[in-house]
Amino acid sequence: MIETVKEQVRKLLDSGQIQGFLGLLEKNGHISPHLFTDPEELDRLNLGERDKPGDARYPLTKYLIKIARAHPDKKFGILVRGCDERALKTLYNYNQLNPGQVVPVGIACPEELARECECRQPYPEECVAGEKSEGCASVSVDRLDELELSERFDYWTEQYAKCIKCYGCRDVCPVCFCNECTLASEDLVQTKTFPTETPLFHLVRAAHMAGRCIDCGLCEQACPVGIPLRTLYKKIYNIMDEELDYQTGYSEEKSPLNAI
Amino acid sequence: MTNSVQEIEDADCIFIIGSNTTSSHPLIATRVYRAKEKGAKVIVADPRRIHIADIADVAVQQNLGTDVALLNGMMKVILDNNWQDQTFINERTEGFEEFTKAVQGFSVEKAAELTGISTEDITAMAEIYAKSDKASILYCMGITQHTTGVDNVKALANLAMLTGNLGKESAGVNPLRGQNNVQGACDMGGLPNVFTGYQKVTDEALHDKMSKAWSSGKFPSRVGLTIPEMISGIEEGSVHGLYVLGENPVVSDPDSNHVTKALEKIDFLVVQDIFLTPTAELADVVLPGASFAEKDGTFTNTERRVMRVRKAIDPPGEAKPDWEIIQELSSKFGYAMHYESPREIMEEIAAVTPSYGGISYARLEGPGLQWPCPDQGHPGTPYLHKDKFARGKGLFHAVEFIPPAESIDDDYPLWLTTGRNFSHYHTGTMTRLSPTLVCEYSENFMEVSPEDARELDLSQGEQVSVASRRGEIGVRVQITPRLKKGTVFIPFHYVESNVNKLTNPAMDPIARIPEYKVCAVKVEKNP
Numbered sequence: 035m036i037e038t039v040k041e042q043v044r045k046l047l048d049s050g051q052i053q054g055f056l057g058l059l060e061k062n063g064h065i066s067p068h069l070f071t072d073p074e075e076l077d078r079l080n081l082g083e084r085d086k087p088g089d090a091r092y093p094l095t096k097y098l099i100k101i102a103r104a105h106p107d108k109k110f111g112i113l114v115r116g117c118d119e120r121a122l123k124t125l126y127n128y129n130q131l132n133p134g135q136v137v138p139v140g141i142a143c144p145e146e147l148a149r150e151c152e153c154r155q156p157y158p159e160e161c162v163a164g165e166k167s168e169g170c171a172s173v174s175v176d177r178l179d180e181l182e183l184s185e186r187f188d189y190w191t192e193q194y195a196k197c198i199k200c201y202g203c204r205d206v207c208p209v210c211f212c213n214e215c216t217l218a219s220e221d222l223v224q225t226k227t228f229p230t231e232t233p234l235f236h237l238v239r240a241a242h243m244a245g246r247c248i249d250c251g252l253c254e255q256a257c258p259v260g261i262p263l264r265t266l267y268k269k270i271y272n273i274m275d276e277e278l279d280y281q282t283g284y285s286e287e288k289s290p291l292n293a294i
Numbered sequence: 295m296t297n298s299v300q301e302i303e304d305a306d307c308i309f310i311i312g313s314n315t316t317s318s319h320p321l322i323a324t325r326v327y328r329a330k331e332k333g334a335k336v337i338v339a340d341p342r343r344i345h346i347a348d349i350a351d352v353a354v355q356q357n358l359g360t361d362v363a364l365l366n367g368m369m370k371v372i373l374d375n376n377w378q379d380q381t382f383i384n385e386r387t388e389g390f391e392e393f394t395k396a397v398q399g400f401s402v403e404k405a406a407e408l409t410g411i412s413t414e415d416i417t418a419m420a421e422i423y424a425k426s427d428k429a430s431i432l433y434c435m436g437i438t439q440h441t442t443g444v445d446n447v448k449a450l451a452n453l454a455m456l457t458g459n460l461g462k463e464s465a466g467v468n469p470l471r472g473q474n475n476v477q478g479a480c481d482m483g484g485l486p487n488v489f490t491g492y493q494k495v496t497d498e499a500l501h502d503k504m505s506k507a508w509s510s511g512k513f514p515s516r517v518g519l520t521i522p523e524m525i526s527g528i529e530e531g532s533v534h535g536l537y538v539l540g541e542n543p544v545v546s547d548p549d550s551n552h553v554t555k556a557l558e559k560i561d562f563l564v565v566q567d568i569f570l571t572p573t574a575e576l577a578d579v580v581l582p583g584a585s586f587a588e589k590d591g592t593f594t595n596t597e598r599r600v601m602r603v604r605k606a607i608d609p610p611g612e613a614k615p616d617w618e619i620i621q622e623l624s625s626k627f628g629y630a631m632h633y634e635s636p637r638e639i640m641e642e643i644a645a646v647t648p649s650y651g652g653i654s655y656a657r658l659e660g661p662g663l664q665w666p667c668p669d670q671g672h673p674g675t676p677y678l679h680k681d682k683f684a685r686g687k688g689l690f691h692a693v694e695f696i697p698p699a700e701s702i703d704d705d706y707p708l709w710l711t712t713g714r715n716f717s718h719y720h721t722g723t724m725t726r727l728s729p730t731l732v733c734e735y736s737e738n739f740m741e742v743s744p745e746d747a748r749e750l751d752l753s754q755g756e757q758v759s760v761a762s763r764r765g766e767i768g769v770r771v772q773i774t775p776r777l778k779k780g781t782v783f784i785p786f787h788y789v790e791s792n793v794n795k796l797t798n799p800a801m802d803p804i805a806r807i808p809e810y811k812v813c814a815v816k817v818e819k820n821p
Binding site: 062063064195196198199200201218220225226228229258259260 | 317345348602604661716733734735772
């Protein structure tokens with residue numbers, strides 16, 4: 035699969051359709067994000083596989099915002115999975131990226147990864163490589179929804195209480211792009227507190243994820259205390275879908291919450 | 295650490311003492327949370343009700359400086375109930391008889407009286423720890439920064455040996471090292487008594503090897519000075535020059551008024567750092583060093599893992615990596631160094647340091663290697679003392695309780711302990727330049743219990759003056775149930791309100807570490 039991706043990227047670079055390709059590079063025994071400008075470097079391209087598919091991940095779309103702004107006259111290729119494509123769409127909707135500057139190179143996630151992520155659509159619309167596998171339902175949300183309200187309340191209170199306010203969830207988030215972050219605004223969320231104000235910190239963030247979160251799961255992977263953030267935001271997706279008929283990451287428009 | 299970070303999550307019991315783990319070592323705390331989810335018991339002993347105490351099975355708040363009493367109390371319970379691992383004791387240790395005598399002379403009631411912890415809690419802690427198959431101790435500066443720091447550590451080692459919790463996976467005695475490379479700095483002999491890899495300078499048998507490697511003449515085999523001895527040496531006139539690298543003693547050393555006076559008096563002061571620290575402001579010469587992102591080399595982390603660090607950007611202006619500065623200085627002093635790169639230095643380290651013997655840049659791609667790694671074929675050592683202790687048999691020490699050097703009295707009626715808050719690092723020379731972190735804690739504060747606040751008529755956010763026998767600072771009041779009555783807490787990140795003006799420079803007689811964690815103070819409302 036990786037050879038097909040390399041071939042595609044090489045074509046794009048050689049033909050001058052893109053001036054750089056944002057992907058992952060294997061170097062010194064580590065996998066890190068890299069902007070490929072020289073086709074020679076493609077030997078070391080990696081699809082984010084340290085031990086298994088997709089276990090080495092970075093918010094590439096977030097990095098692309100900075101790169102594209104620094105070079106407004108250039109076009110960039112980017113490695114995308116299903117979730118990255120949803121991120122791109124959302125970033126286009128909110129004018130954070132200009133689609134004219136972006137050439138996605140899509141790969142589909144294997145079934146095992148899709149199941150682990152409970153991913154609704156584990157592939158981008160156009161795939162260069164990989165077999166498209168079935169989308170999965172959000173079982174983790176259903177499991178918690180089955181609990182009594184008081185049990186559910188206790189569960190989440192316990193989870194939030196572990197927070198060490200590292201802001202890792204925000205910093206890694208591909209769709210957290212606000213210039214001023216509410217989480218750092220003293221009028222809304224107390225500073226000088228440790229542990230953080232429960233549940234305000236997490237509920238403020240969750241509210242802001244409505245119509246934004248594209249279910250990539252990077253926040254949960256980054257969380258040093260293991261708060262199941264992905265499950266929380268999946269629930270938010272479901273609410274947006276059921277109540278406002280808005281499919282975050284699939285719709286071509288800003289969320290209806292932005293009309294208020 | 296005797297064991298590895300990853301192993302913590304498979305422990306059956308984690309005993310945290312003198313470590314505010316979530317705040318100061320969040321990625322270690324991650325493993326504690328995971329262990330808890332897998333069913334591990336968690337015990338937390340800290341004078342403050344710290345964050346991780348929320349998930350503890352038993353959480354206690356011992357009086358300041360009473361760790362030996364607490365640990366001896368626990369061990370008394372273990373012996374009384376015959377919960378010790380006698381096979382381990384017989385096969386792997388010595389000195390058990392004498393140790394037993396010392397502990398038998400102690401009582402749980404006495405431990406309770408000294409520590410302020412109930413006998414029930416001490417018994418529960420002993421039972422959980424002793425009956426767990428794999429029990430891991432995590433400790434930090436709350437254990438070491440005492441006049442009895444060495445005793446505290448010995449007592450922890452006793453507890454682990456008593457229950458057979460050394461030399462196996464997910465157990466051990468695990469000091470959490472603070473800086474990314476403090477382990478590495480110690481490994482490289484950044485201490486007055488050792489060469490690299492803890493080879494003693496007093497061992498003349500090593501001198502041949504070292505002088506050959508460094509093509510130099512004879513070495514002195516006497517031990518050098520510790521930091522407090524350097525400061526007193528300046529005052530006595532025996533120390534005339536000081537070269538400070540990456541350290542900010544004006545803020546970080548105890549009794550800081552005294553330190554500042556000494557550094558103002560010294561004939562010649564050189565400071566090498568990445569920012570102009572308060573110590574650098576006193577210097578005759580400042581040498582700009584390179585930050586982590588501006589140099590190549592290795593860091594050795596808390597689990598003895600040697601890892602590569604790679605230069606991402608050039609150092610700004612005249613700044614240079616430390617090794618280049620040292621090389622140039624040394625050459626000017628008449629001992630010419632000709633290292634081409636950090637790699638070449640690592641080759642020398644491996645050649646003269648048995649525990650680093652098998653470590654080379656070629657093997658450091660990826661996750662790195664944990665020492666001891668004596669030869670090229672050795673895979674590294676995830677946990678120490680597997681079949682045998684470094685000294686052969688594990689030595690029990692009879693450790694008696696000794697109270698802290700300073701005690702409260704009518705003039706200074708409150709106990710003060712110091713530490714860190716979650717958003718800042720040490721003397722704040724780096725973190726206080728970060729807007730995100732400053733937004734959390736921009737200025738200093740004193741944590742005080744609601745009871746003491748009521749008694750002293752203090753209100754939230756009020757500016758007060760705090761004084762010890764050595765100095766006085768102004769600070770804001772933060773009333774919190776985290777503290778118990780009689781004890782206040784102030785972090786040491788703030789030069790303008792430097793709590794180390796108050797702290798006691800009294801030292802542990804062996805390790806020469808000052809008693810940052812206990813002194814007596816008074817709090818006064820501002821007129």
